[in-house]
Amino acid sequence: MYPFLSVLLLGSTALAATIDLPLRKRAVCGPGIGSCAPGLCCSQAGWCGTSPAHCGGSSCQLEYSDSCDTVIPPPGSSTEDVARDQIGSVPYGVRIRQCTEPKTLALTFDDGPYDYTSEMLDLLDDLDVKATFFVQGSRINRPRFDDESTQWPAVLRRMHDAGHHIASHTWTHRNLNQVDSDIQRSEIIHNEMAFRNVFGWIPTYFRAPFLECSVASGCQGLMNALGYHLIDASIDTKDYENNTPALAQIAKDRFLTGILQDPAEGGGHIVLAHDVHQQTVTNLTEFMVGTSLAHGYRLVTVGECLGDPKENWYRDVDGGSTTPTSATTTTTTSSSGPEPTSTFIISPDQTCGGATGYTCQGSAFGNCCSFYGYCGSSPSYCGTGCDNAFGSCLPQSPGISDTTNGLCGEAFQASCANYGDKKCCSPHGYCGNSATHCGVGCQSLFGECN
Known part of the structure; x- marks a missing residue:
């Protein structure tokens, strides 16, 4: 067989093999091509559009788009100014x-x-x-x-x-x-x-x-x-x-x-x-x-x-310290335990209260000793259940007040009524919205009950 006939036959075979393949359009954005028009996103495959497939997740090509979901924030103000105190013993940034x-x-x-x-x-x-x-x-x-x-x-x-x-x-x-x-x-x-x-x-x-x-x-x-x-x-x-x-x-x-x-x-x-x-x-x-x-x-x-x-595990979004301005301020709603004095050892590890004998007053973690026995400075520590025997607490008005951390009930004289969507006070004194919180035993004087 003549050489040119072999080439011709091979070319015909290759052409026949491609007849049934679907036609593909060329990409219109991406490396070597360029960017999408304003308001459009360049998909991973190189197409411009506005669908989730174009703009969503990490596949939208940032270099060739101005509207990838990555650069579109959720509603509300930025959280960049939230205070970020590094408390506790777990290391940060490693x-x-x-x-x-x-x-x-x-x-x-x-x-x-x-x-x-x-x-x-x-x-x-x-x-x-x-x-x-x-x-x-x-x-x-x-x-x-x-x-x-x-x-x-x-x-x-x-x-x-x-x-x-x-x-x-x-x-x-x-x-x-x-x-x-x-x-x-x-x-x-x-x-x-x-x-x-x-x-x-x-x-x-x-x-x-x-x-x-x-x-x-x-x-x-x-x-x-x-x-x-x-x-x-x-x-x-x-x-x-x-x-x-x-x-x-x-x-x-x-x-x-x-x-x-x-x-x-x-x-x-x-x-x-x-x-x-x-x-x-x-x-x-x-x-x-x-x-x-x-x-x-x-x-x-x-x-x-x-x-x-x-x-x-979580930070208040306002980032502000709620520690009372006076280092010696205490509440008068509880008579349990002695007033904070210099005879207590300042907490070296964020723990506080009767189990350890440590006070939060003057500690690096905050001046308030929470109900759970840890030092801090947010309402979670300084508000409901705060132990004024081992640190400072936010002043509490007489009667029932709004909970600052989800603790509620007669023991705390705190209500869930204004605690987001967790408006029921469970029999054990925790705010929530499940059947356990809102059903049998729910404390109706301190929130809603079913």
Whole structure:
């Protein structure tokens, strides 16, 4: 056969092979092409538009768009001016990979809330386990979590009311090592604003997307400046790679391998999983709980596994100190215990009260000793239940007052009536809105009851 005939036949074969392939348009934005028109977003595939597929999540190309969700904040003022005192013993701005409390294990779930989060909360209720959720503000297939026209604020409030630890996982899940300092900051601040809109506080715990937050990129410096504990993991289940019934065993095996390795310095494990994957909810989580208990681990939140009081997990958005201006001011509503005096030892570790004998007066953590026995300066510490025998407290007027921290009832003479949507005072003296709070035994003099 003549050579030119072979070339002709090969060309014809190649042409025939492409006849049935769908036609593809060229990308219209992105590297080497250019930007979208104002108001449009450049999708990961290089198309301009305004849909969630174009603008949502971390796939919108920032360099070629002016309207990616990343740069669009939630409603309300910025939280940048919130005071960020670094209190407690847990370090700020450095990677924390494991628990410090012996034989504790913290299950953590990233990227929610999403379609399976409510089911996850049901499961954790059934198992009587508290977990930590690293919440992402806006997803490509889910609107921002503070949008009250959606189910997500209610899901998050249920999560918080159940006693789970809620933390930040950025606004749109950008790799913080691959963006500039402005985007790094907006990823944190925008998520804070959404938390503020839902809860009235911002978290102090944070996990970086893809666990990427280096010193060189400036990310860890930003974490320190904004007052965040940077949480990594000692066990990564890789559940996102194994989200089918056939592959779920791989995630289980990774968990089992990790739990069989003793943590350094006698601490415990922090486990990384995701509540946005069905197999994690229906298959993996119950296995992790059962295996942990069988190996003698105590299942707790990240804050608990690091020995951090719950009062330290969140910051008041106004950031202002509520400590009385006089260092010797005390309330007159309680006669229990002696007045604070210089004979008490100033708290060296944030604990206070009768169990330790430490006073908060003059401590580095704040002058108020909370009902739970920790020093601080916000209304949570200085208001309802504050122990004036071991520090200063906000003045209390006679009669029933509004709770400052969710404690309520006859013992505190505090009402839930103006405590957000948690208007029922439970038999045990806690504000909430569940059947446990509002049903049988609800204290009707101190809030609403069903």
